[in-house]
Amino acid sequence: MNVAIVSIGDELMNGFTVDTNSSWIAKKILQYKSLNVVSKITVKDDIDDIKDNLDYLIKGDINYIFITGGIGPTHDDITKKALADYFNTSLILNSQYYSRLQEFFKNKNIKITPNLKSQAQILENSVPIPNRYGTALGMKIDHEKSIIFVLPGVPKEVKGMIEEEIFPSYFSSNLEK
Numbered sequence: 001m002n003v004a005i006v007s008i009g010d011e012l013m014n015g016f017t018v019d020t021n022s023s024w025i026a027k028k029i030l031q032y033k034s035l036n037v038v039s040k041i042t043v044k045d046d047i048d049d050i051k052d053n054l055d056y057l058i059k060g061d062i063n064y065i066f067i068t069g070g071i072g073p074t075h076d077d078i079t080k081k082a083l084a085d086y087f088n089t090s091l092i093l094n095s096q097y098y099s100r101l102q103e104f105f106k107n108k109n110i111k112i113t114p115n116l117k118s119q120a121q122i123l124e125n126s127v128p129i130p131n132r133y134g135t136a137l138g139m140k141i142d143h144e145k146s147i148i149f150v151l152p153g154v155p156k157e158v159k160g161m162i163e164e165e166i167f168p169s170y171f172s173s174n175l176e177k
Contacts, residue, residue: 002038004040004057004060004065004066005026005040005066006068007041007043007069008050013042019042020155021153021158024159025068028167035064039062045070045076047081054067054082054148062146063145064146064147066149066162069152070082071136071151072136072152073113073119073135074115080122080150083139087123087125089124089125091121091124093117093120094121094128095120101116101135102116119136121137125141127141131157131160131161133161138161
């Protein structure tokens with residue numbers, strides 16, 4: 001089965017930040033005999049570029065797509081918007097996760113800002129992926145023959161979500177090591 005890894009962010013394209021996520025994910029995938037990384041793509045923070053690259057991968061023979069970056073609370077985090085446009089769906093609030101975030105911030109005496117709500121929004125056509133290492137909720141999207149995992153760009157969060165949520169839930173029992 002073919003795997004593609006998409007890293008999103010102007011800071012990656014411009015060389016200000018080194019993309020360690022795609023290398024780490026590719027190494028983790030090596031443990032599964034039936035998985036083969038066939039593409040690693042870096043995309044700038046641009047809605048059309050994100051949609052075009054996703055379309056290229058979905059129309060190709062890609063079974064699993066890992067997307068990292070651009071789902072945070074800042075103005076340049078546009079991955080969820082691009083995906084909502086691409087899949088012609090809405091962002092919905094995961095109220096249970098949002099309540100947990102509010103409680104966490106309250107207990108830590110951290111001011112709750114309006115953009116915190118965006119961290120608990122996921123695409124209507126997705127399944128949430130918990131994030132125990134940060135605030136942005138991940139997503140799993142089934143589309144045609146592809147399964148797409150959407151994760152934040154922070155390496156600690158990517159590693160935790162893949163090791164604790166994605167691989168145990170979606171890979172360990174289904175694929176031969």
